[in-house]
Each structure stands twice: as C-alpha cells, then as structure tokens.
Amino acid sequence: MALQTLYHSREQEILDDFLTFLRFASVSSEPEYGLEMINCLEWLQHYVEEIGFTTEIWPTSGHPVLFANWEDAGRAAPTLLIYNHYDVQPPEPLEEWVTPPFEPTIRNGQIYARGAQDNKGQCFYVLQALKLLFAKHGTLPINVKLCIEGEEECGSHGLMEVLNAKRQQLQADYLAVVDLDIKSPTQPALTLGLRGIVTFDLEATGSKIDLHSGYHGGITYNPLHALVEVLAKLRDNEGKVTIPGFYDDIVPLKKSEVDKLAMTFDPQGYFDMCGAHATGGEKEFSPYESSWLRPTVEINGLSGGYAGSGFKTVIPAKAHAKLSCRLVAGQDPDKIGKLVAAYLEAQAPEGIDIAVTIRPGGGPACRSTVDSPLTTAFATAFAEVFNQPCEYIASGGSIPIISALAETSGSQVLLMGLGLDSDHIHAPNEHFGVDRLEKGALVVARGIELLGATHS
C-alpha cells in the first residue's frame, strides 16, 4: 500500500494517540510539573517500543532522555539519528488560551495545545513515519536511532551531561533535527542554519527594603530607573548592539550558501500573522538577514515594583530582567555571555548594584551539511510530498545542544521540520495542522526510503 493510503487508513488512531501525547503537561522548566514529565516519558517509551524499537531511559541530573534504536538494517547500511524533545514551554498566560493548553482540541483542521507543534507534533510524525515504513516494508532500509530529550525548552543540561558517556551509542552517519519550520503550508523547505543562544538573569538592587516613592523619590536611585537606563544602552539608534566586541567573531555564510536562501520577506503577511511590523532589527539588514544571519540581544522579561490593577507608590528594593542573545556562527556563547554581563554591570549608576548571571544551557549556532546525501534525500522527499521544489531557509531559533550532539555522534546534520511562524509556539494557542502531521510523516518516511536507496 502507498505511504499516504496507509496513513489515511489509520488516521483516527494516529490523532487519538497524538492527543494523548499532548495531554501530558510536560513543562520542563517548572518543578511542579515533575510527575507529568515522568508520565509523558513512560507513555512515549512504551509507544516507541510498540513500533519495534529497543529503548533506554538515560537518567540525568534533570529530566531523563529517551534513547531508542533499531539496527537490523545491518552494518553496511547507514545510520540515521533523529533528534526530538518531549518537553514543552510553560503555558502562561493561561487566560489567553481559547481552550486549555493541556486539553488538546481540534478546530478548523488545527490541533490546539501547548507542544502541538513544538516539539510533540514534529516528534509524533517522525514516529508515524517509522510505523508507516514498518507497515509497508516490514523493515527499515537504514538503521535508525532516536534521541528524544526532556530539557530542550530549559537548556538541554541533562543530554549535555550524558553525551560523552553515550558517545558509542550515539554514533551515526546522519543527524536529522526535526524541530524546524517551513515558510508556508504549501512550500517545502530545509533549514541551513540555527542561531546559538546564551541567556541571562539581571538583578538591580537599590536598597534593602522597598521604599515609599514620595519620601524617597529624589533621594535614592530607583532600581527601576537604573534597569531601564542600563538596558536602553544595549542597542543604538541603528539597532546595533553596543556591547564592545559583540560582533567581532562572526563567521559569515559563504555567498553560495546565502544565495540558496529564500530571503524575500512579506511585510503584509507578517503583519497579518502576528500584528507586528519588521522594525526591530539592525537597520542595515533585511528582516531575514537580521533573524537568520545576525546575532541579537533581546529582553525576555522585566519585573519590579507594583504590577497589579491598582497603584502603589513604591520604589522597590530590587528590579529584575531576563535577557537572551541569539548567536551566529563563530560566536562563542561563553565569551559573549561574559561580554554582555560585564558590559551591563559596568553601566550601573552610582548607588545601584547590577548583578548579571549567565544561565547554564547556552550553545553555539549550527548549520546543516548542505550537500550531504541526507539533505538531498529529504529535499527530494519534500518536493514529492508537497509537489513543489524544496527551498532553503535558515532559522533565528536555537537548539543549543545540536552542535554538541552532531560532534559527539560524528554525523552530518540536517535541520528540518514542518512548523509555521503562525503556530504560536511558546505563546498562547499554540497549534499544528492535521494536514502537516500527515505531510511530516510522509516526508520523513519517504526521506528514509530515498536515503536507503542512495546507499543500496
């Protein structure tokens, strides 16, 4: 039976199982979801074993990694390692969800839930692809290993810890990272690069107690003012990051690679999707150049003082910010982290202490191996399934672990996925298309068939 016919014959069961996967509130960053993480992992382990894989749980100091392998294709056949993650972002703000984040609901062909796309949707169609191949052929044409971690959304510390010890088991010819996007539901694409990331906590302290803004306003330096003044110095009027040395180590893409990239930006489409204008980058670069090929500093959270519906005339003792940098090839997360922290601390006005902590879990940028057999096979698979030539894009996002995972496993990398900008990942009302769940399964299954054919 053809792959698509097979998929259609079991679609109801596939959707039922997917909704079960989505019901686990597997939020990795908040301790209160610990039990949900374990329940999700155990369900997933059982599901992968049912497909025909051998599984192992790799404990870590944080959330465990699910490793699975099927290597009956033999030593002559190549080995493909596929990376996904079973953890999701926190669901807040809860009040903005039309339906609750962990009660998945299908509306107008879209499945709404936290993780529906990132990354449970993309993980789940990989599993369906493997099921389809077993159903069609009774076997797989290549050896396949799965590495499904539980801390992608909070820094991949656990996987990073065990990489060295698991080096042998992770060895592979190819690594497919299935956590990326396409630019429209009808246009297939492979991703040539991901940005790196380093994240920070900043605390500004002015006093040991909260103070009354009448009695103390004009005497003490308000840490909220210090915070905005210091953070306002991160970028200049041209959108450039002002931190000395920030751009020094960038290794630009080759022109031949840049030329492959589909960088046409549609301002109206962007506005329709998210209500924003493309005014945020360095002025000398186009939106996709800024997002794909240039590093950033972004504030991800500000807090301090009173934030209720009323008013409180307070000068708080402390104010806080959360920051992140996206990095491009050549930029070392540790080095940039120290540059940013030192710069911000040095801007503290007299009377205010600014303390910046570099959070663990950063990682460098990484790139797909552009001309590998894996990339060629998946580009062809995408073109067949979508009936449309595959384009090449990059991503402004980060999967900090990938660069280390590629090195440990000795693999050529492919970054792929069927996400859309409009999926609202990391935001309320995250969703993934029922159609893309199917297309994802078909692309991965067909890509594995083609990769097998290359080597046979």
Added chain:
Amino acid sequence: MALQTLYHSREQEILDDFLTFLRFASVSSEPEYGLEMINCLEWLQHYVEEIGFTTEIWPTSGHPVLFANWEDAGRAAPTLLIYNHYDVQPPEPLEEWVTPPFEPTIRNGQIYARGAQDNKGQCFYVLQALKLLFAKHGTLPINVKLCIEGEEECGSHGLMEVLNAKRQQLQADYLAVVDLDIKSPTQPALTLGLRGIVTFDLEATGSKIDLHSGYHGGITYNPLHALVEVLAKLRDNEGKVTIPGFYDDIVPLKKSEVDKLAMTFDPQGYFDMCGAHATGGEKEFSPYESSWLRPTVEINGLSGGYAGSGFKTVIPAKAHAKLSCRLVAGQDPDKIGKLVAAYLEAQAPEGIDIAVTIRPGGGPACRSTVDSPLTTAFATAFAEVFNQPCEYIASGGSIPIISALAETSGSQVLLMGLGLDSDHIHAPNEHFGVDRLEKGALVVARGIELLGATHS
C-alpha cells in the same frame, strides 16, 4: 489627672483596641478586600461614637468616608477639622513579612502590621487624645470634626466627589492633617509642605500575540526594549527630568520658609535605615531639597514577558509600566499629566504603540499655614511632650486631597504626624512605636488644650 497618667492607666486597653483596628485588612485599591473595608469602617464608627461624637457615613462611588463631629464648645470656640484615613496599602510581597500583615504583633516596643503607622496608628492616637481630653475635662475646649476617609491609598476619589455637597459640614477654622513624620524618635517636627502627585499607566504594544524571540528577534521591535528605551529618556545624566516644560510653573518657597527647614541630611543614618545611597535626585540639589522642594518622575512598576524562576524565550505582545510624578507648588497635576503622557507617547519607536493613561486621583502640592494659632499650639505641645524644641521639615509624600479639603473647609492647614522614615510604610514589616502612640495622643491632646486657650 495629668494626660500622661491617664494614658498609662488605660494603656493595655488602648493597645488591645489598636490591634483590633489593625486586624482589618482595609486595602482600598484591591476589590477583593471590600468586606474588610466595610467591617473596619463599622468598627471605627462605633469606636468614635463611644468617645462622644456624632457620626455619619458618607457613601461615595468607592469606599465611604467616616465623618464625626462634637460641637458643644459653642459658636464662639474655634473648630478644628482633623483628617485621617482608615485604608491601607496592599501588603505584597507577603513572603517578606516576618509576621503576617494583618496579624499585628508587638516586638521590641514596635507594633508590626500593615497600617500600623500609615495611617491607623496616627488616626488611633488622635482618637486617644480626644478620649484623654474627655476623661480629664469632661468636655473639649474647642469644636472638633473628624474626616476619616477610606481611599487615601488609592486616590481619595470618594472624598473628592462629596466635598462640595458636604461643604457646610466640613467648615472649620483649622485643618490638622495627621499623616506626617518626624525625623527622629526624639526630635519633634511639624511639616511645612507636602508634594502633589499624578500617576500613570503605560502600555507598549508590539504585536497581537506573544512571539518566539528566536524566530522574531531581529525582525519585530520588542516592546520590552521600547519600554526601557522610552523610559530611559525621562531623565538626563544630571538627574533632571527631560520633559519639556516640566519645571516651568514651579513657585519656590520663600527664603524665610526655606531657612526654617531642617535640611541636614545624614547619609550614614539613611544607609543604616534602608540600605540605600542618596544618589537619586537632581545633582544640583541636596537630598532633602530634592525630596521636599523639587518634583520627580518615578517608575513604580515594570512588567512584561516572563518573570518566573526559569526562562522563556518570548517577545511579549505588550509591556507595562506604572509611573508617578511628585509635584511641588505651582505645578498643576492635569497639566503635568498631559505633558508626561504626550512626551512618552511621542518617544515610541516605529512599530511600537505607546499608550499612557493618566490615572484619576492626583492632586497638587500643599503647604502648612506657617504662622497660624494651630501651628503655634502644636509646636508648643510637641516641645512640651518631647522636652525638645520643635523643628520644621517638609515631606516628599503626597495627600492629594488635602489642598481641596483645605479650600472646601475654609481652614488654615497644619501638616503633622509622628511617623518615621524607618517605619517601612508601603513596604513589608510596616511598624509603629508603642511610645509614639502615647506621644501622639499627648501631643494632640495638649495641642487642642493650647489652641483652646489661645481663643479663650
């Protein structure tokens, strides 16, 4: 019996009653405390009636005002209107209180509770003064009216609404506002001026949904960046407010008034009290000049994006700030409010909408009538009770209603109180001294005796 002997003879009962008053969580700014507000008001009304006053509850669109009067001193005797409030600030952050904010506790001679000083403590010693006078003389030497409102901490809207309708009842020769401070527990002081206030909500909007800071960082303008950049433009490197026209209308104090003010600032004492340095004002002015005689813009709250213990790589759709200006004589709250709002909105970068709302409840600065019989009587009373000459200070705080209340009642104003900077008002662990509760009662009782003597 002498006033002090009388006080001592009933001190346990006084403290018991005070703790009862403090147990009401009469937070006016948050709707969930509505019932506590009413319970507090009814208890207070009963308490004032027991002293011998006739009472009225004045309903408003917000929290009611308690009005009370005793006018048996006759038409020839002067009338003193005393202003206090029974509402308190929100208690957050709750986790920083050593004992819960509405379970008053006495430790080392200090009474800890939200409102212990501001203003329940200062209100309660006024009531004890009246009880002492009735106990000592069986009557009062002057007519006394009490205006105890329930919205001082959230803008005095209700009292403002009814002022005109109650003009006749509020008529008085003198108005004593008992909500102010002294600079040390042993140094009596009267307050010559209060700053005015106008408060704002600011909302910066960048998109209609929260966005992923990887995919969108470098494309859209992050409203958190817009917020810090715009707010950083409020003040220059000299600490001056940069808003055009902000300082234009200031009417300085006369030199003879400035010369009366005890403006010596003790940096070490300030640091010991609150852990802050006096680096926050305009550089050309001393700390007390800045706090008493100069206007400010302060940020009182920042919020937006992720503020949990983990991390979320989000570019939020919106970011928020709460701001206030303290005003000095000559500055009109409406005019300054519009200047500030227009300035901030005009700073919005392309792609970001900044909307500033002027909150209701602002009010102009006000000043004591320096040479009135009331001021003289209370300066003498203070000197007698503390055995120390009374000094003159000003306050950076605001009681926006006072200027309107003074005008409506036709009174000469005196601003007084026994608060201390170290009382932690508006902050966790607010407290008031058992000794100051007594001294406050003695000062007010003696001040009323002396004022009566002036007119007899």
